[in-house]
Amino acid sequence: MTRLVLLHGIAQQHKGPDSLLADWYPALSDGVTLTGAELSREDVAMAFYGDLFRPPGHRGLGEPDLDASDVEEGLERDLLLAWWEVAAREESQVPGPDAAARIRTPYLMQRALDALSHSAFFAGLGDRLLISDARQVRRYFTEPDLRAAVHARFLHALTDRTEVVVAHSLGTVVAYETLCAHPELPDLTLITLGSPLAVRGLVLDRLVPAPHDGHGRWPVPVKRWTNLADQGDIVALAKQLAPVFGARVTDVLVHNGAKAHDVRPYLTARETGHVIAAALGGAVGRH
Structure with a gap:
């Protein structure tokens, strides 16, 4: 009976499909x-x-301890630096990469983590998280x-009745790559929330299939694709997907308040509701 499939992002490793659905569905x-x-929840x-x-x-106890010395060169480092740069630009209380380093924390990654600790966007997240x-x-x-196993989980959730996929954060990358790899799937509407897909250098250039001349396949x-982003969403560094994936993508800005990347304000937005209702058509019940 599944008409709509939800696809989550990172930091959900201690939950499960039922508990996460119970959190998202309201x-x-x-x-x-x-x-x-x-x-209906059954859909x-x-x-x-x-x-x-x-x-x-x-x-x-808890998560394994991680500190600045554990940050790996390459994507981990570059991603944290990108978050730092954007957080400093968007939030006056976050010292930027060009700010003078405090004597006690000259190490670049420690400076980045210390700066991000002042960000409202990352409130409550310590270095380890x-x-x-x-x-x-x-x-x-x-x-x-691991990538293939993640794709398989998404593919398994799709049925011949699935009409809409709503993906958040890293889940938008999973949805995109899996749908590209399976052109035989029935037509559906893709709704991406807080997506990093168009972030060059960090995400776009690592996609499979690879972009051609800076444009994604x-x-x-996907018969319709709507992308929603909050201007303050640091994860969605590039708010618009249409310049990269084509004019058929409809980009919509929403306002999520202080929790710009949280999936719940994305889902409660009227703009998101309209796209979902339109995609499911007349079969959606009316009050």
């Missing part, structure tokens, strides 16, 4: 309700892959078996 329903429509499924990033048991988030992105792009099963 917001999804609220957004659709604003349009005068309704969406919605969560494509869950977070457990693939869950580390094995260890003797310590910031590094863990960047590491999940790096692992997705650099570990082929259109995923064949």
Whole structure:
């Protein structure tokens, strides 16, 4: 009965498909309700892959300790620096990369982590969680078996009745790559929330299929693609996807308040509800 499939992003490794759906569905329903429509929970499924990033048991408590010395060169480092640069530009309380380094923290990665600790966007995330988030992105792009397993989870959630895919954050990359790899899938509407797909150097150039002359391939099963982004969403560094993936993408700006990248305000937005209701057509119930 699955008509709509949800696809999450990073930092969900300690949840599961049912618990995550229970967290997302009320917001999804609220957004659709604003349009005068309704969406049954039985029509919605969560494509869950977070457990693939869950580390094995260890003797310590909580997440394994990580600090600036654990940040790997390449994507992990570059991603944290990009977040730092944008956070400093958007939030006056965040010292920028050009600010004078404090004597106690001359190390570049430690400076970045210290600066991000002042960001409202990353409120509550310590060094360990910031590094863990960047590491999940790096692992997705650099570990082929893991990447394939994530794609398989999404593919398994799709049915011949699926009409809409709503993907958030790294989940937009998973959706894009999987749909490109399976042109035989039935037509569907793709809705991306807080997507980093068009971020050059960090994400776009690592996609499969690779972009050609700076432009990404259109995923064949997608008949409509709407991308929603908050101007303050640091993860969605490039707010518009149409310049990269073609004019058929409809880019929409929304306002999510302080939690710019949180999926729930994305889902409760009237703009998101309208796109979902339109994609599901007359079969969506009316109040």
